[in-house]
Amino acid sequence: MEGLNFNDLKKKVGVDDIAYSLGYRLNRGAGVGKFIEMSLPDGRGGHTDTLVIRNPKNKESQTFFHRNSSRGGDVIDLIQENINSFAVSGKDKWDTIRRVMAKFADEPIPDYGDGKYLEKAGYVDNQVFDPKRWMVTPAKEYMHHVMTYFEPRGIRQETVEAFAPFLNRIKDLNATKFNNFNLGFPYTLPETGEVAGYEIRGYNKFKSKAAGTNSSQGAWIVDMTGGKNPLDVKNVYFAESGFDIMAFYQFNRLKLDSKSSVFVSLGGALSNQQITGIMRKYADARAVDCFDNDIPGRIYGMRLVGLMQGIHLNIVNATDAIHVTVNGKEHLLKPETASMKDLSSFMDLGTRVDMWKPAKSFKDWNDQVMNKPMEAMALPNKFQRNEKLAEERTAGMKFNP
Secondary structure, X not given: OOOOOHHXXXXXXXXXXXXXHOOOEEOHHHOOOOEEEEEEEOOOOOEEEEEEEEOOOOHHHOEEEEOOOOOEEXXXXXXXXXXXXXXXXXXXXXXXXXXXXXXXXXXXOOOOOOHHHHHHOOOOOOOOOOHHHEEEEEHHHHHHHHHHHHHHHOOOHHHHHHHHHHOEEEEXXXXXXXXXXXXXXXXXXXXXXXXXXXXXXXXXXXXXXXXXXXXXXXXXXXXXXXXXXXXXXXXXXXXXXXXXXXXXXXXXXXXXXXXXXXXXXXXXXXXXXXXXXXXXXXXXXXXXXXXXXXXXXXXXXXXXXXXXXXXXXXXXXXXXXXXXXXXXXXXXXXOOOOOHHHHHHXXXXXXXXXXXXXXXXXXXXXXXXXXOOOOOOOOOOHHHHHHHHHHHHOOOOOEOO
16 A cells, blocks of 8 residues: 555546445536536435535546535545545555545446436546457466466365356556456356456456446356356346455355356446346346445445335435435434345345345455454354354355345
8 A cells, every 4th residue: 555645546536436435426407517516315305415526527636515514625535524434444544545545446436327428528538348458368278377366365276167267367458567467357248248348356456447347237247057048047146356256156155056046246336237237137036145244235235125126225324324215214224234134124125135145254255265354353252152153154144035
């Protein structure tokens, strides 16, 4: 992190990016010019706050102010105002802010439906994925090289071999400073199978996405059925990264019916079109929440329920609670424990969703495979040790609504 400075990060991360992640949405009625407005919905057709953003076309110089007060500043100030909303921590306040910005610099914000509107207004430079830009070789032909990415993650060769038909070594032919191969998780469109981009991993924890990757519709889709009819698929397992879904498979392999399963990485940013497109293809399958154990991951699970049920959920992670609004009625959930199963107290979850989380002491499945708990847990007696061990062995005991 020491090599990252705020000026460089501000070139990639704007006020609008952070606002989108916090739940603000573009107010199209205000127009697009030297200013744009982004409002935070209240779930009842109104809004609780509005940001006025200057210089929307230039992320580096974007500033904002709250319409209902004089408070404002740049992207750093907006992050500072909402420092507890990103599930990121650092050595101090400034290190935390820098880590938040680095995360957004690596992982593009999903399109919330404003992309075409903003493009027409000259607000965005819409890149299209160009497959000719990439030199691609099958991962299975270079297993020794590929394993150097997976071994530090605790992912065994037998797991990589199972996923190898869906992995590539890729090289960016336009790169000027880096002339080597990285690991590529090809994003495909569920209806056509067309490659629409790459989730990229490299050495020293490098991660990115190929320019123009279609993250709103495409995903890393690993169909292990061997060409069966998509209607014969029983379960589609969703996680936030390629490493996470592979770790899930590895940890639970003996419990899984792999030949009737599909494993999906959404690349850290769930979009409605990703879920609906994939589940439209696998129309008789259950969608299984294997997302992270943190608040964003648990909110992804709630959104999964809404999408599978065709019900619009307005979900806001506030300081006091997670506010979930359904059909105009607001419900408050505890941030530290809320998950999709809590929705059952006020809505029907249906029969096509499930939840299979890592043990609660682990942030994600890859951390569980590596035995890296979120925090050290005091286990003062044998009973508690055995209880924890039993939980880890049965991690992912399904929640069947």
